[in-house]
């Protein structure tokens with residue numbers, strides 16, 4: 251359930267909202283003021299009443315008034331905008347750091363203990379600092395309820411921070427058009443009591459003992475696919491998305507394009523490993539090159555082995 255009442259959802263809500271109301275109020279005042287005066291003059295000086303125009307030669311008082319007042323207003327607006335922005339960039343020393351990774355087309359969040367999730371979990375009443383990393387193209391982290399938005403630029407380190415005062419679930423969007431499935435690039439931040447967060451943070455995702463090994467293997471593999479955001483482009487049910495489905499991927503032959511040549515290749519375990527570590531060397535025919543990035547520094551050999559097992563289980567013979 252997404253929380254709709256955003257009072258106190260983050261420590262920025264009040265300040266951003268009052269800046270918004272201030273700027274909106276000034277804009278509305280001038281919109282109405284100018285429109286009313288304009289309509290009044292149209293009627294007052296219409297042709298039948300005032301056929302010959304009166305020429306007016308400047309007015310110093312008026313010139314000064316309409317230069318000085320708007321300048322003051324704009325400087326006040328700038329001040330509010332600037333100080334609010336500075337504050338959002340200046341995380342407290344003791345803020346909990348969470349690595350926030352954006353890529354086509356999902357977010358993931360890595361906590362201090364190495365745990366990685368696709369939903370952002372944070373404690374209530376505790377400052378949290380998000381270290382932003384874009385792995386492929388421009389993205390933008392947008393949490394409307396927190397009044398927080400920051401572009402994520404590949405190669406550029408940036409942070410945002412916040413402290414939430416209200417438990418609940420809030421939406422996260424990518425606010426920078428980043429390709430085909432940009433509109434699916436969303437997530438959720440869950441604010442929970444500090445105790446619950448600490449408990450949650452301790453629980454190891456591998457604590458799925460005592461279930462049948464086949465199920466454990468599937469759960470683990472699906473966890474890996476979620477963790478790295480693979481499902482933004484691939485499915486397990488045979489349907490084509492941006493990339494081919496994992497279903498029936500193993501053991502089949504397919505045409506790939508390598509060095510500009512079409513070659514037929516048998517999809518064995520080694521091919522799967524190469525597809526994940528060097529995806530743009532052999533590109534499956536009919537799909538685009540350059541969309542999948544190399545996961546060499548991310549997915550471990552052990553995880554690849556687990557994925558291969560899972561892909562095997564999806565291959566009906």
Ligand SMILES: [Cu+2]
Nearest residue numbers: 389424428435
């Ligand atoms: Cu994006």
